[in-house]
Amino acid sequence: MSSPELPEKLEELMAGYVLGNLSSEEAEQLQRLLAEHPEQAKELNSLQEVLELMPYALPEVTLPQHLRQSILEEANVEIKQESPRKQFSLPWRQMAGSIAAVLVVALGWDNYNLRQNLTAVQTEVARQKDVIAMLRNPDTHLVSLKGMDMASAATGRIVMTPGEPKSVLILQNLPVLPEGKFYQLWSVVRGEKIPSGQFNASEKGTVLVKLPTPSALEVTGLVVTVEVSPVPQSPSGPMVMTSNL
Amino acid sequence: MDLDSADSSPINEVLQTDAEVFRALKGGESKALGILYDRYASLVYRLALRILANPQEAEDLTQEIFLNLWRSGKYNPDRGSLSSFLTTMTRSRAIDKLRSRGTKLKFLQRWGQMMTAETPSPTPFEVASLSQRSQQVNSALAQLPSSQRQVLEMAYYDGLSQSEIAKKLDTPLGTIKTWSRQGLLNLRKNLKDFIE
Structure with a gap:
C-alpha cells in the first residue's frame, strides 16, 4: 500500500462497484486505483462472493417434488438427441465464407471513411482481428x-x-435512421424480449459493432426494432430484423 | 479422472468439491447434475421465489438455471464459487423477468472481467452443509446495523437503485450509499473466518 488512506477508500469504492452504486467520478477513481494496484482486483471478486451469499439467509422452503426429476429427464433427453451445441456448430463452417464476404463488403464500403481518421482505422483493425479470432474459434456461433x-x-x-x-x-443494407432513432437488438428468452444493445447504421447502411453477448440462457431468437428511447425496457417501435437460433 | 472415456467415472456425492462434480457434468454425466441440484436447488429456488414472489415462475427459473448449467457448462471454477455463479445468474435472470413485467428496476452491475484467476482451495464455507451456511450467513447479517442490512436487502432482492431506496426510506442518497457499502464490507468482515 503506497498511501495510508488507500485501502479504506479502495475498499469502499469496490463495495460500491459490486453494489452497482458508483458515480461516474467514483468509477473513474476506482479504475485508476485498480490500475495502480492490480493486486487488489481479486478483492472485487471476494466482495461479489460475499454479496452472493445473501440468499443463504432466506428462510428454507420446500422444493417442488417433481422438479428434480423433470430437470434430469430433460437433461437426459438432450444427451440422446446429441448436444444442441453440436448441431449449432455445424453450419458455422459453411457460413464462415459468407460472413467473411459480409465483412469484406462492410469494411470495403467503409474504407473511404476509415482513411479520414486514423483512430477509426485502428479501431476497425482491432475489430477485424477480433472477428477473425472469433471465427477461428470452433465454439463460435453465427446467427x-x-x-x-x-x-x-x-x-x-x-x-x-x-x-x-x-x-x-455485422449488418448491411439497413436504412439510415433519422436523428433521435436507434436500432435496438433484443434477445428473445421464453417469449420475452430482453434489451441486448443499441446501434446505428453507417451512411452506407452497414453496421459493424460489438455488443454484449446476449445472455445465453435459452435465447430462442434475436430481434431488431427501431426505438426512440436510448434505454428502452421493452420494444415499442417497428420490428425490422429477426433471426431464429 | 478421464472424463472423455466412455465409462462413467464414479462420482462420490459427499466428498467431491463442486469443481470436481462440475467437471464430471461437463463430461456429460447427468448424475453430476443431480448432485449439484441436491446441493443448490434449494438456494436457487429460494432466491427465485424471494425475487419473483411466484412459485411457478420460481420453479421455471430453477429449471432454466440448472438446464443452462448442463447445456452451456459456462461456469469457470477459477472465477469464483459455483454457489455464487448460480445465485448471480438466478438473481440477474429473476430481476430481468421482473423488469420485463414492466416494473422499473435497476440492474445491479455484473462484476467485470478484472479479477485475477485464482485456484480456489476449499474454504470452511465450501465444505459446510446448506444449513450450516444458512446459519453462518444469518448470524453475519444479524450482526449488521439494521439500516445497513435493510439497504443491502433492498438492493439485492428488489433490484432497486440507490436513489429508489433513498426515496423509499426518505434518506439522503449519500447515506444510503454509505450504508450499503459499509454493510457489504461488514458482512465480509463477519464472514471472514468462514470464507477464507
Whole structure:
C-alpha cells in the first residue's frame, strides 16, 4: 500500500462497484486505483462472493417434488438427441465464407471513411482481428438476421462465442435512421424480449459493432426494432430484423 | 479422472468439491447434475421465489438455471464459487423477468472481467452443509446495523437503485450509499473466518 488512506477508500469504492452504486467520478477513481494496484482486483471478486451469499439467509422452503426429476429427464433427453451445441456448430463452417464476404463488403464500403481518421482505422483493425479470432474459434456461433418491412433488403449476422463477453454484429443494407432513432437488438428468452444493445447504421447502411453477448440462457431468437428511447425496457417501435437460433 | 472415456467415472456425492462434480457434468454425466441440484436447488429456488414472489415462475427459473448449467457448462471454477455463479445468474435472470413485467428496476452491475484467476482451495464455507451456511450467513447479517442490512436487502432482492431506496426510506442518497457499502464490507468482515 503506497498511501495510508488507500485501502479504506479502495475498499469502499469496490463495495460500491459490486453494489452497482458508483458515480461516474467514483468509477473513474476506482479504475485508476485498480490500475495502480492490480493486486487488489481479486478483492472485487471476494466482495461479489460475499454479496452472493445473501440468499443463504432466506428462510428454507420446500422444493417442488417433481422438479428434480423433470430437470434430469430433460437433461437426459438432450444427451440422446446429441448436444444442441453440436448441431449449432455445424453450419458455422459453411457460413464462415459468407460472413467473411459480409465483412469484406462492410469494411470495403467503409474504407473511404476509415482513411479520414486514423483512430477509426485502428479501431476497425482491432475489430477485424477480433472477428477473425472469433471465427477461428470452433465454439463460435453465427446467427443470420433477415430484414423485414422498412428494412426488407437488410441482411447480416451476429458472431457469438460462448464465454466471450462481446459479440459482433455485422449488418448491411439497413436504412439510415433519422436523428433521435436507434436500432435496438433484443434477445428473445421464453417469449420475452430482453434489451441486448443499441446501434446505428453507417451512411452506407452497414453496421459493424460489438455488443454484449446476449445472455445465453435459452435465447430462442434475436430481434431488431427501431426505438426512440436510448434505454428502452421493452420494444415499442417497428420490428425490422429477426433471426431464429 | 478421464472424463472423455466412455465409462462413467464414479462420482462420490459427499466428498467431491463442486469443481470436481462440475467437471464430471461437463463430461456429460447427468448424475453430476443431480448432485449439484441436491446441493443448490434449494438456494436457487429460494432466491427465485424471494425475487419473483411466484412459485411457478420460481420453479421455471430453477429449471432454466440448472438446464443452462448442463447445456452451456459456462461456469469457470477459477472465477469464483459455483454457489455464487448460480445465485448471480438466478438473481440477474429473476430481476430481468421482473423488469420485463414492466416494473422499473435497476440492474445491479455484473462484476467485470478484472479479477485475477485464482485456484480456489476449499474454504470452511465450501465444505459446510446448506444449513450450516444458512446459519453462518444469518448470524453475519444479524450482526449488521439494521439500516445497513435493510439497504443491502433492498438492493439485492428488489433490484432497486440507490436513489429508489433513498426515496423509499426518505434518506439522503449519500447515506444510503454509505450504508450499503459499509454493510457489504461488514458482512465480509463477519464472514471472514468462514470464507477464507
